[in-house]
Amino acid sequence: MSTTVSRRSFLGAALAAGALPAGALPAGARASAAPKRINAATRVLEVNGRPARVFGLIGPDGRSGISLAPGERFRVELANETGARTLVHWHGQLPPWMQDGFPWPQTPPIASGVVQPYDYAPITGTYWMHSHHAMQEQSLMAAPLIVHDVAELREDRQEVVLMVEDFTFRTPDEVLAGLVGTTAAAARAMAENVEAADERKAGDTSPPPGAGGMVNIAGRTMPGMATATDSMSKPAHMQMDLNDIHYDALLANDRTFADPEIVRVERSGRIRLRIINGASSSQFWIDLGELVGQVVATDGHAVHPVAGSRFPIATAQRLDILVDLPRAGVFPIRARLEGSRQQTGIVFATAGAQIPRIADHAQLAPPVDNSLEARLAATAPLPLRPADLVRTVALAGAMKPYAWSMNGEYWPRTTPLILGKGQRVEIELVNHSMMAHPIHLHGHAFQVVAIDGRTIQGAVRDTVLVPPMMGRVRIAFDADNPGRWPLHCHNLYHMATGMMMEFRYQGIAA
Ligand SMILES: [Cu+2]
Numbered sequence: 001m002s003t004t005v006s007r008r009s010f011l012g013a014a015l016a017a018g019a020l021p022a023g024a025l026p027a028g029a030r031a032s033a034a035p036k037r038i039n040a041a042t043r044v045l046e047v048n049g050r051p052a053r054v055f056g057l058i059g060p061d062g063r064s065g066i067s068l069a070p071g072e073r074f075r076v077e078l079a080n081e082t083g084a085r086t087l088v089h090w091h092g093q094l095p096p097w098m099q100d101g102f103p104w105p106q107t108p109p110i111a112s113g114v115v116q117p118y119d120y121a122p123i124t125g126t127y128w129m130h131s132h133h134a135m136q137e138q139s140l141m142a143a144p145l146i147v148h149d150v151a152e153l154r155e156d157r158q159e160v161v162l163m164v165e166d167f168t169f170r171t172p173d174e175v176l177a178g179l180v181g182t183t184a185a186a187a188r189a190m191a192e193n194v195e196a197a198d199e200r201k202a203g204d205t206s207p208p209p210g211a212g213g214m215v216n217i218a219g220r221t222m223p224g225m226a227t228a229t230d231s232m233s234k235p236a237h238m239q240m241d242l243n244d245i246h247y248d249a250l251l252a253n254d255r256t257f258a259d260p261e262i263v264r265v266e267r268s269g270r271i272r273l274r275i276i277n278g279a280s281s282s283q284f285w286i287d288l289g290e291l292v293g294q295v296v297a298t299d300g301h302a303v304h305p306v307a308g309s310r311f312p313i314a315t316a317q318r319l320d321i322l323v324d325l326p327r328a329g330v331f332p333i334r335a336r337l338e339g340s341r342q343q344t345g346i347v348f349a350t351a352g353a354q355i356p357r358i359a360d361h362a363q364l365a366p367p368v369d370n371s372l373e374a375r376l377a378a379t380a381p382l383p384l385r386p387a388d389l390v391r392t393v394a395l396a397g398a399m400k401p402y403a404w405s406m407n408g409e410y411w412p413r414t415t416p417l418i419l420g421k422g423q424r425v426e427i428e429l430v431n432h433s434m435m436a437h438p439i440h441l442h443g444h445a446f447q448v449v450a451i452d453g454r455t456i457q458g459a460v461r462d463t464v465l466v467p468p469m470m471g472r473v474r475i476a477f478d479a480d481n482p483g484r485w486p487l488h489c490h491n492l493y494h495m496a497t498g499m500m501m502e503f504r505y506q507g508i509a510a
Contacts, residue, residue, distance in 0.1 A: 033075065035117065036060050040088060040131075040141065041081040047167055047249045048258065055082060055141035057129055064163075064254075065129060065143030070150045074122040077115050082141075085109040089132040089442070090145060091316060092299055092462040095120040097483025097508075100442055102132050103195040104484055105510075109133045123445075124149035125300025126274040126318040128163070134191045135172030137492055138280040140165060140251075146274060147300075157272040157322065160263050162346055164313075164335045166279040167249040172492075175245055179402045179493055191496045196412045240468040241399060241435045242339030242367055244493055245281055250337060250344035250360075257358040260332075261346045267328040271348070273321045275335075277313045280492040283368040283438070283465075286311045286319065287334040287343075293321035295372070299461035301445060302379040312338075312368035314438035314465035316490035325350075332358050336365040368436065370467060374451050376459035382447045382476055388423040389479075393487070395439070395466060395499065396432040403497045404433070404489060410498030411488070416510075417503050419479040426476045427487075431466040437494065438465050441477070441503070443485040450474035463490055484508055 036059065043056045059066040068074065074093065080086050087109040089101035098107055099118050110116045124147045131141035144161050168175060177187035253261045265271060273293065275286055287310050294305040297320035305322075313319055313335075325331065330353045334345040341361040349355055397404030409415060419425060426449065429439055440463040448458030452472050466473050488500035504510070 035075045035077045036066055037077050039079045039081050040086050055139050057143035065145055067146035070148050074120050076118045079115045080110050080112050083112050086131055087133045088129050090129050092127040093122055102486055122147045126320055127300050128276045128278055138172035142278040157270045159272050161274045163276040163278045165251045166247040166282040167251050169248050250342055252344040252346050256344055257360045263346055263348050265348045267350045269325045271323045275319045277315055277317050279315055283314050283338045284335040285365050286313055287336055289332055291323050291331055293323045296320050296322055298459045301460040303376045303459050306375050311372050316438055316440055316463045329353055338365050338368045370451055377457055378460040381457050385424050387426040390426045392428045394430050394432055395437050404494040404499035406501045411500035414501045419503055419505050421479055421482055423479040425479055428474045429466045431468055431471045434468050436465055436467050438463050438490040440490045441487045443481045444477045446475040446477035449476045
């Protein structure tokens, strides 16, 4: 692997910021600190012995992304050195909407060569950043965004960040074109159509241009695909659809098991593993092997610990897992693609341990599900109160034609849901399709309050999996961040073909 930025410096084994002094400066004292620079740039990454031109988001110190000290503001200058337009979203953070990095008409993508400043109070935990312009996320424009808090630093644990991504040598335009059954140029226009948010005509339920009328995707087999109506009855022969796209590789901190990152750990070491599913359309089982971990945070928000060795992680979600090593040795941390034998990961190794070769294929992994979600409980749940606004959002779509919708509408021709500041909002997400959808709301942390009609006091998070075939998840949040906010599927190809809508506050102009 030869990168323009050295591999070792790019995401390193343990972020140096994990060793920040516990007596970090209070917020006020840091207000005048110089902004941190993030360079959005291109780089060459070697995957399976073959070079690929990809993007990167390179922070101070040449590492991917950034990490902030307790109390430090998110004071960042994003320098666009890509040679193209871009816009970066701070996933899961709660900035004012104009700093969220979504391409609204008021906040368009930034031109190449431009430096864009950001300054807001971040929330602590494991977050990430990724391009929200066109299909750049699939070309690896994604990176960790870690915000430390004082209590974590006092834990005295080695911090290890593991970001998993899916990789293809095809361009994202070619991938989308293959799914939709159109040309790469038409697919590119379709992806950029995401930014035509001011052109919507509410109530127009025709599929987006490019998807409409396409019924033939040569060479694809689609087991058990059905219409939303068919899926209601869930006949036994039907199967959910798992992966739209065959990927050439799965990356863990930019590397594969052919040449994995080896994280040096102490014998009986104590580790906080921050896992980020930064894939564009893939979901994984995190497999700790013989280790037992404790999930202590989901999407950056603390939960009561849940012990285990295998945990599902939907696209765009994060898991903080505490691991105490039982002895010296070698401990692979695997991310296994659902419905596949493909896997990637990193390796914990104590000094002097021999690193065995780890295959990039293993036994078939089952579909990810909400088995973990159902066991999670936030340590700081929303205060109990009745909802002021309750809405159902129906998720639908299929492989043929390849188009995905919310409430029967296709972005950007969708009807906004208008929120009033101060409202408690509950959204029932109902999946009429044969594929699971990781649904992400910008600008708010929501609590999972029911799964398939069963009430829980679940996790607080920003992305939740809605399982296929009439899977239902109810989320609740307080409308406390006025602006324009997208709710969308975090499968990049589902979003690009329509699965997105807007939550807009009263008094905010379109
Ligand atoms: Cu989806």
